[in-house]
Amino acid sequence: xxxxxxxxxxxxxxxxxxxxxxxxxxxxxxxxxxxxxxxxxxxxxxxxxxxxxxxxxxxxxxxxxxxxxxxxxxxxxxxxxxxxxxxxxxxxxxxxxxxxxxxxxxxxxxxxxxxxxxxxxxxxxxxxxxxxxxxxxxxxxxxxxxxxxxxxxxxx
Numbered sequence: 001x002x003x004x005x006x007x008x009x010x011x012x013x014x015x016x017x018x019x020x021x022x023x024x025x026x027x028x029x030x031x032x033x034x035x036x037x038x039x040x041x042x043x044x045x046x047x048x049x050x051x052x053x054x055x056x057x058x059x060x061x062x063x064x065x066x067x068x069x070x071x072x073x074x075x076x077x078x079x080x081x082x083x084x085x086x087x088x089x090x091x092x093x094x095x096x097x098x099x100x101x102x103x104x105x106x107x108x109x110x111x112x113x114x115x116x117x118x119x120x121x122x123x124x125x126x127x128x129x130x131x132x133x134x135x136x137x138x139x140x141x142x143x144x145x146x147x148x149x150x151x152x153x154x155x156x
Contacts, residue, residue: 003041004029022055041079043069071117075126076139087114090128110135110142
């Protein structure tokens, strides 16, 4: 288990105690995801992406965005990151807007509501949501659960 925070703090729980690990930046770290590929992915305050584990880390993507990612998750063999600008998917060494992805293309209607991410405990479903609605992905298809329009008074 890993935890991240200010000043480039990375902590690892080894089963009996929390140990602070060396990390190559002092930037505030925002998200951390332990992935099925054996690596841990961390995003920093500028949206840059780091990959590694224990005391070996490398920056795989440098970004300069003004809004850090608030969620990241490993789902269906892929890293996903989200913030209020939208959801991004890691393809090769680039974070691609999810509706522009060539490998894991997200329908435009789903991309519109994708600002937060959560994965079910069994890892079989990913929920995305935002102020405009929510959608669920089972690894094959996307299902809109609801949109903000569902709550509008149709008689007005």
